Amino acid sequence: MKEPLQVSESEKWHFEQGPVRPPSEARSLLLRVSRHCPWNRCTFCPLYKGKAFSLRSVEDIRRDIDVVARHLDTLRERLAGDRLDASVLALWRDHLPAAERAPFWAAALWLSGGLESVFLQDADGLIAGPVQLRAILDHLRKTFPWPFRVTAYARSKTVLRYRPEDLLALRQAGLSRLHIGLESGCDTVLRQVCKGASRAEHIMAGRRVRQAGIELSAYVMPGLGGRNLSERHARDSASALCAIDPEFIRLRTLAIPGGVPLAQEWLSGRFELCDSRELARELLLFLQSLDAAHGELVSDHALNLFEDLSGRLPKDLPRLRSMVEAFLVLPDERRCLYLVGRRGGVLRGLADLQDPGRQAAAAAICRKLGATPDNVEEICRLLMQRLI
Known part of the structure; x- marks a missing residue:
């Protein structure tokens, strides 16, 4: 048989x-x-x-x-x-x-x-x-x-397993661009979130990718350091990116879904989330520390505080900084309107508040959710969770 x-x-x-x-x-x-x-x-x-x-x-x-x-x-x-x-x-x-x-x-x-x-x-x-x-x-x-x-996508640790000649061969075979999540350039933050790579490894890997002629899109996560490490996270991330000088710097703002270890740290009080003003101040410090970068800053994600915060570095840094500064001086009611409109998906940036239709749509969401300057941060946190 x-x-x-x-x-x-x-x-x-x-x-x-x-x-x-x-x-x-x-x-x-x-x-x-x-x-x-x-x-x-x-x-x-x-x-x-x-x-x-x-x-x-x-x-x-x-x-x-x-x-x-x-x-x-x-x-x-x-x-x-x-x-x-x-x-x-x-x-x-x-x-x-x-x-x-x-x-x-x-x-x-x-x-x-x-x-x-x-x-x-x-x-x-x-x-x-x-x-x-x-x-x-x-x-x-x-x-x-x-x-x-x-x-x-690639991890910095994986890149470092490749010899420079291996990466060069892949580029010659047609590999054009790698997306690497640095998330932070601060070693303390990287350890706390178990990223599995150090600042030095991120810089070494990023440089190796660029030396092979492969475009690099490097990601940083505003808010990942929480309140305690916000300033260090901003400065160290900017300096690491300046040391690498990637073609693209992409922002991916932190949001904490249920079921991840960071959610338990937040619920227990060991991790404090930045509110919108603290996040904006962190972004401003980050932008103030990026003078040695020459790529494109891209804010192409719904989780970001400003989806239109994009431009060529360092040429557009004054304009980008002024956008964040304009948010920081908004009156409370106007800030509430912007935040709910942004997290509700009807606004991309502050300029959209000048559009009567978009402003009316944001105001309608505020009324529906009962948003006020006092509760807007919690409402926006819940809205962001839906986007993950």
Whole structure:
């Protein structure tokens, strides 16, 4: 009698995409290189808690690429120059077998974004190793032979496992940009939130990425030091970023969801959250300490106090500082209106308060929630939790 057929891992393949990507990669093709986070100990991050890390095989990722390519060819043939229509796409998708719907939608989203970028998921795109990553990049470029950028999240510790020549080879194979969460340049803050990397390691890794010719998008988290370490967090983060001088500095303001270790520290009183004025003063000090940076400051996230706090460094620093200073001198009622409008999603920055329609929408949210200068901080904290 014949032996039962043994199903290999590659035969169990199905198309996968992970849960997260940067806002700048909203129209990218998302390729899942690994599942979840290899570190997963940061006290502020809820995303991968309780989920086991694993690597996907190069063969499975190649299959992901191939199935997207097949659907992309079909879409181009069917559309024949017509614009993408969401209702038509949904109709086409719903007539596909269940296993084909996710890659079809991934191809359609990528096509709608101009086929300009591929993002390697999940939390650390470099964790697969240089040989495996090179094989993935080679297959990407062979399958899609037009110019596009390839980006990924990475941890500083993982970057430091790569030799400079390995990073250079990946850049030559098409790796364009890495997104690294420094979160802070203050060693005390980094230890308290279990980031798993020191200030010196962040600086060394950032410089290594830049020396390889790979663009670096470095993240800092306003508020992460709490009240006690706010000033040190601001100064040390700015000085670390000046030492690295990345192409992009991105702000991601702290919000504390339930179920993470930092929530327990906050509830017990061991960690004190900054209120909006304290957060603004921290931002102002951060901006006052960034004179040696030359990249773009980007505030592209709903959690940030100002989503329009963006500009070229150091040229735009006076303008950026004046935006924060304007918030700090707002009368209490005006500040309450702005905060609720901002956290309620109808305002991006202070300039939007000059728009009668947006101002009216913010006032309506204030009335609905019963927001006053006395309770606005708590209301906004709850609104921010919904955005995580």
